Amino acid sequence: MNLDELKEKIKAAGVIGAGGAGFPTHMKLAPDIDTVVVNAAECEPLLYTDFTIMQQYMDKVAAGAEAVCQALGAGRVVIGMKEHTAAKLMLEDGAKVGRLSSVKLMPDVYPMGDEIVLIYQTLGRVVPPGQLPSSVGVVVINVETAYNVNNSVSGIPVTEKWITVGGDIPSPAVFRVPVNCNVKDVFKAAGITVPEGHVVLDGGPAMGNIINPDAAVVTKKTKSLLILPDNIPAVIAKLIPASRMIIRTPSACCQCFHCTEICPRYLLGYPLEPHKTLRAAGIEMTEHPEDLRTASLCSGCGVCTLMACCQGVSPSVIMAEVKKNLRAKKIGYRASESTVPNIERDNRLVPVDSFKKHIGVDKFDRAAPYKGKLKVKQSIYKLMLSQHAGKPSVPVVKAGDGVSPGQMVARADSGISAALHTPVGGRVSAVTGSHIEITVSEVG
Ligand code: SF4
Ligand code: SF4
Structure with a gap:
């Protein structure tokens, strides 16, 4: 199938990035790509969604990615996967899972699913700051997206979502549910009640958002519904309003630089220094333009807030606010050259085990078995x-x-x-x- 035909099939099936921003997949496919990277990092703790899809349908994931690869005239598919995931799937570094697809093992650190980090970890290429992966000859698609692309080739549209329902509940599980079904009806069908003093997140504990389970629906981007206590660090960080954090920051931030030292994109050599952005936030754009402009390079991973700051500041919240303002003014940062990773990078990566403990979710991390299609009645x-x-x-x-x-x-x-x-x-x-x-x- 040529590129135009595949794009038309993907577009007609309504395939979008199944995790993250939900970028329409047909729009991602551009010429001059030599490698398709499948994002199988399952970056956030407590999620077993992509693992389950690979466990059940690795052949379809590889076939979807290879359809993209062939249509683009790219030479290979690299599936970036954590070592422990590969061990459970009984795969090893370089294992072939399709004619063009092989597995690349990655360490269990957070946030390995950030596509800029993923591309470096799998291929050793650094995407120039502010550029798209295509600038280094790469397109990245998520596991579920590749699965949906494979369906689209057979004319099957996206009407189902794979999700992990987990957190502080007796039996976490992975289900397939209808797109846009009600969260409350998912919980009802799964026999789950949200306990007092708990919140529901759409997404993982680090980057997920608190939702109202009585009003929210499962979207094409939902990877998980997590029920978590409201007194653990991961949730507390989400409960503080951005407006309050912005007022607190100038007096609370001691400019210790820890948030910058641990930032995964700073460690790839990006000119992203949250401590400087925090210092400049609230000041006129003209006074420290670079410190503000580089905030557009922030992935929102939350590591700076959840692992670095001992002053109760949430750098990622401020970064998100600055980014929002930059977007509104159509300002961003863009470099033409790749950067050089920091020599300390490997020593400063955040192991997921410590991350889970630090943010208070380690005790809720139990394997979530696949329970098939959930009979949601609404x-x-x-x-x-x-x-x-x-x-x-x-x-x-x-x-x-x-x-x-x-x-x-x-x-x-x-x-x-x-x-x-x-x-x-x-x-x-x-x-x-x-x-x-x-x-x-x-x-x-
Ligand atoms: S870690 Fe906290 S106190 Fe230190 S510079 Fe960053 S925001 Fe400020
Ligand atoms: S959220 Fe913080 S750690 Fe993550 S990319 Fe942005 S500034 Fe860096």
Whole structure:
């Protein structure tokens, strides 16, 4: 299949990055790529989603990545995977899992799934600051994305999501659930009650967001639903409002530099120094332009907040605020050359075992077995038109229309956008600016 044909199939199936920002996958495929890297790092603690997909369908993951590889005319697929994951899957460094695909083992450190870190760890290439992976001949796709690409080749759209349901619950598990099903109905079907004094995260303990389980839905980007106590460091850091942190920072930050010393992107030689950005934040952009501009290089991994700061400052929160302001002003940092990693890098990587203890989730890390498709019973689905990067999907159905499972209900808009399919059959009961509501014909 040539590149245009594959892009069309991926676009028609509504495939987006299944973890992270949810960038539409067909938009990622550009010429001059020599290597497809599959992100199998499963970076955050407590998550077993990608591990389970590989355990069940490694052949489909490799086939999806190889379809991309062949369409791009790239020579190889490198699957970047942690050593312990590979051991459980009985794979070793260089193991062939497809005609073009081999495994590259990586240490169990956080955040190995940051694609800039992943590319360096798997290929030894440093993406120039502010540039895309394509600048070093690489495209990165997540395990579940590769699985979805393989489905798209057979005309199967994205209507299911693989998720880990875990944290402080008796039996963590991995399930397949319908896209945009209600979180509360997932918990009901799984027999889970959220205990008093706990929060629910969409995502991992470091980068996940606190959600309201009574109102939230599982999106195409959801990798996990974690139930965690609200008094552990990972959650406390999320509960402090950014506005309060911004006021506190100038008096609390002692400029010790620890946040910078441990920053994974600083360690790759990026000109990203959170202690300097914190010092400059709140000052006019013209006074320290570089210290603010380089905040656009921050991945939001949270290591600086969760592992470095002993003054109760949350550098990653401030970085996110500065980034937001930069984006609004269309300002960013971009270099043309690769940087040179810090010679201390290997000594400063954060082992996941210490990370888990430090953020208070070690006691909740139990293997989450695969329990198959969860029978979620709900009578109304709200299919979100914006659950990917870029422009919202454009509805192609109207109120009153009958729909069947897998039918496209919204197409991709021009530019960066993605299509949307209904996971259930029924009748369209409403089309709004934010969602398409489907009343299910047969619940359960
Ligand atoms: S680690 Fe904390 S106190 Fe030290 S420079 Fe960073 S934000 Fe400031
Ligand atoms: S969140 Fe902190 S540690 Fe992570 S990339 Fe940004 S500044 Fe660096």
